[in-house]
Amino acid sequence: MAISDMIADCLTRVRNAKEARHKYVDVGYSKLNRSILGVLERLGYVRHCLVDEQGCRIRVFLKYRRQTQESVIHGLKRMSKPGKRCYVGYREVPRVLSGLGTAILSTSSGVIDGEEARSLKVGGELLCIVW
Secondary structure, three states: OOOOOHHHHHHHHHHHHHHOOOOEEEEEOOHHHHHHHHHHHHHOOEEEEEEEOOOOEEEEEEOEOOOOOOEOOOOEEEOOEOOEOOEEOHHHOOOHHHHOOEEEEEEOOEEEEHHHHHHHOOOEEEEEEEO
């Protein structure tokens, strides 16, 4: 079955694996998925990602708190969808939970988080928010 929205599929797989408390999850490979997961890794939401371009998979190792075994990711939400794209300027980049979460944007400077977009003063497509 063909997947029409690779980003939504990636976020849903990570969300389901987090709820089931899996150690890792495999998602489909695309350059955009790799960039989004790279931002999540840089911000500390996932432990690390292994890319297998031949097998068209990315293995995402989830991150949990040691004491409570609670996931670092509390929520993921896809904002821009294929049927309704969501573009924002750098002044309109949302502050997720008053700075406790982050927004991920696709800009002319690449896929970056909301704080970096505000500092570079670039807007773009609001892909998802994470908290």
